[in-house]
Amino acid sequence: MDLEDNLLMMPGPVPVPPRVLRAMSKPMINHRGAQFSAIYDDCRRILADIFKTENDIFVLSGSGTASMEAAVGCIADKDDRIISIENGKFGERFKDLASRYGSVVPLEFEWGTSVDLDPLEAQLQEGAKAVTMVHNETSTGILNPAEQVGKLAKKYGSLFIMDGVTSLGGDDVFVDDWGVDVAVVGSQKCIGAPPGLSMLSVSEAAFDAMKKENLPYYLDLKACKKSADKEKTQTPYTPAIPLFYALQESLHIIEEEGMDARIERHHKGAAAVRAAMDAMGIEMFPQLNEYSAYSNTVSAMKAPAGMDSETLKKEMMKSGITIAGGQAHLKGKIFRIGSMANVSYRDILSTLQQIEVVFKKSGVVSELGPATEAAIEVLCK
Amino acid sequence: MDLEDNLLMMPGPVPVPPRVLRAMSKPMINHRGAQFSAIYDDCRRILADIFKTENDIFVLSGSGTASMEAAVGCIADKDDRIISIENGKFGERFKDLASRYGSVVPLEFEWGTSVDLDPLEAQLQEGAKAVTMVHNETSTGILNPAEQVGKLAKKYGSLFIMDGVTSLGGDDVFVDDWGVDVAVVGSQKCIGAPPGLSMLSVSEAAFDAMKKENLPYYLDLKACKKSADKEKTQTPYTPAIPLFYALQESLHIIEEEGMDARIERHHKGAAAVRAAMDAMGIEMFPQLNEYSAYSNTVSAMKAPAGMDSETLKKEMMKSGITIAGGQAHLKGKIFRIGSMANVSYRDILSTLQQIEVVFKKSGVVSELGPATEAAIEVLCK
Structure with a gap:
């Protein structure tokens, strides 16, 4: 590689x-x-x-x-x-x-x-x-x-x-x-x-x-x-x-892109990540209140039951994709996906697809497809 | 240009x-x-x-x-x-x-x-x-x-x-x-x-x-x-x-070059600049004592009588060579030539030649040649 x-x-x-x-x-x-x-x-x-x-x-x-x-x-x-x-x-x-x-x-x-x-x-x-x-x-x-x-x-x-x-x-x-x-x-x-x-x-x-x-x-x-x-x-x-x-x-x-279009693209990208996670039964890490929201540039999720997020990170690395784990006491417990700057929808979909593959292999999800489908639905809106 | x-x-x-x-x-x-x-x-x-x-x-x-x-x-x-x-x-x-x-x-x-x-x-x-x-x-x-x-x-x-x-x-x-x-x-x-x-x-x-x-x-x-x-x-x-x-x-x-060879090259480069300046009757700016020496990486000279060093800088710029003037109260009074890192002898000679041309045009020196000749002599030692 x-x-x-x-x-x-x-x-x-x-x-x-x-x-x-x-x-x-x-x-x-x-x-x-x-x-x-x-x-x-x-x-x-x-x-x-x-x-x-x-x-x-x-x-x-x-x-x-x-x-x-x-x-x-x-x-x-x-x-x-x-x-x-x-x-x-x-x-x-x-x-x-x-x-x-x-x-x-x-x-x-x-x-x-x-x-x-x-x-x-x-x-x-x-x-x-x-x-x-x-x-x-x-x-x-x-x-x-x-x-x-x-x-x-x-x-x-x-x-x-x-x-x-x-x-x-x-x-x-x-x-x-x-x-x-x-x-x-x-x-x-x-x-x-x-x-x-x-x-x-x-x-x-x-x-x-x-x-x-x-x-x-x-x-x-x-x-x-x-x-x-x-x-x-x-x-x-x-x-x-x-x-x-x-x-x-x-x-x-x-x-050239224009800030409005750029922000909308970021919002959609992060929403697609969240939709895919939801489809796989993966929980978002943040606890929101009336003043907060999920980040539109980096999504943080809880590691699925029985899987350390460092393992997910390493598995993803094998297919040439670098995602982030948790920092300090959150190490192993959460994983994070950045969808910033010029990262394309294609990049986001590849990443979600590969996560689905890793989760399927380790029994976190039972079938391939729902995560990327949910993401595509958001992105094509 | x-x-x-x-x-x-x-x-x-x-x-x-x-x-x-x-x-x-x-x-x-x-x-x-x-x-x-x-x-x-x-x-x-x-x-x-x-x-x-x-x-x-x-x-x-x-x-x-x-x-x-x-x-x-x-x-x-x-x-x-x-x-x-x-x-x-x-x-x-x-x-x-x-x-x-x-x-x-x-x-x-x-x-x-x-x-x-x-x-x-x-x-x-x-x-x-x-x-x-x-x-x-x-x-x-x-x-x-x-x-x-x-x-x-x-x-x-x-x-x-x-x-x-x-x-x-x-x-x-x-x-x-x-x-x-x-x-x-x-x-x-x-x-x-x-x-x-x-x-x-x-x-x-x-x-x-x-x-x-x-x-x-x-x-x-x-x-x-x-x-x-x-x-x-x-x-x-x-x-x-x-x-x-x-x-x-x-x-x-x-x-790859080796530090000894690199330092010797820097010493020779600066010595060549000084030899050229001497040949043109241009004085070095530093006043040395028993503890000091001329820099081997940047040479500072007094501007010749009747010529502001900013003028020299501008004339040099016209031929695509950037030299430095003086800073703060030395502005206009001195000019500086860096001969650092991977600057070659060819670069140094081009610079000295061009300075000689500018000085000849403005009557600071009466003939072309002596400055670069003096420099070449040092570099070929």
Whole structure:
């Protein structure tokens, strides 16, 4: 089997289209010249459309975690109250990160359960500089109520810092309408580029809140703004040029598809996965409430009775398809299928078909067909 | 003129060989799988040879500045005395960066002049947690006395954090023999890869000194070590996969050439530039003392009387060659030629020939020939 031709159906890194890969093979350029500025400007323009914002947009040469730290590290000083919502692995990471800078008030919900707004409002009433939340919790496949949290934060005069790493580019995000002061996305998720860059929008209120004496240096958002506002748009430190080539190309693909069509395609893809799981009697992992929904970019399911999800992952790998298992204490207990970026319906159907085969072989299901049929029905609607 | 086919003779980003560019067009892989671990292990092995060290080596998805911040940010707490040596733009940056974390004792020498060891020793006698210095000061073309500084720091029980961004991979660096506790290199300089990664070695003493309560998060070197020490070598956060492909390929090129041959080639290349400048009556910018030398990877020259170096840069650009001007207050006053990584003697000679043409046209020199002849003489030795 060709290891280089593995179908990545995990929640990032996603498969990168050939034209994006080819874009990276262009020669290097002077990162302080007009050519680079034009690329950066073009990326920022399209990203503003995806984020639905008029806030400043920056691209950092670093993963999503880098941009999250840029936000929290520039805003939170050590006595600042930061409410950190956690209902999964990435919420936990955001909380840990925030704890290195501010005085964190953790608002924890069991992984896989939904966020409740009442305890958040109670904490907001006591005052907080910022609220952090993961919009689309990749580890549990749940979509958290970003709009409601954004509006609540605003009501009580707090900033809202949102990890949109696996929602932006694949699902609805309205940065300005929801009042998201900082929104972060990773290059290797719904945007469809290789890993290594992260992009974020920063509101004026967020900039006004950066009053600390010592900001982080590499992740200094004021330095990003200063460099971006120059006559020739620049980054404060040397950018990862080939990844900017790739980002620009993948943003062009998004522009060509159109965000509305892209979001609808993501919604249908994830609905097809859920329909197939339902047809096989496989339960979804998230427990929803009135404020939450299943993720439209990554689906998390409970492992069937008697089968460790790591076994499923290994069996799938044998047929050249990479799906994800559970993280931390969820390892072995859940499996996750990413349906992000430029993953096609054909890719989704191949994956579901192969899962059905593995489940049939191990007696989880009694017949082949129902899962893919259910998925096709959703996709052909 | 083909803008994509510009000869980059600036001190990074350097031209990237076609086989390194091609390496980036491979499909994405699971960054938590065995394939990625094998790539990371291979890179660390070759880097240890280049650094001449048995210390831990890590690759960060971020520019050289990111690795410098990782070192200083993990080691320096706010009351720690950090001696920051500055004799150029990058020394200044290192000092500014260190000031965000520790109590910096600046040891400043005019840009372009040499570092003096007496004032350093006087400061070391008063005790310091660490000394920071740029080995090869890219902004002024001077090679600073890393060996002596390393040994002095050791004598007084201080750590030595060295910016080797434009020396490692192109010039002699002996991390263990010199007692360099943290040495940093950028991917886009003498290593010959695209920008976006930086690599650093970290000594046990440096790890022991990381006693702060809150380390930086994305740049947490303890987290790097924990992930690298796992059964499958990993990075703590998602790595920039295509840049790792490129780094591995460029390290293979280095291995094939051999470090001794590579360093000799760099020495000769820079000597050829200096010989050509001398033949044209152009003065070198650095003022040397007994501890310093001209850089073997980037040469900095004074602009000839009556000609702004920005004019020279623009004239060179017309013939498809990018050289560098001066930074900050040196803008217009000096010009710089990088001869790093896989830049060939042919590239160096083309550049010198073209400079001679520009100088002849503007009356700086009276005849064509002597500069390239002097360079050829050095290269053919």
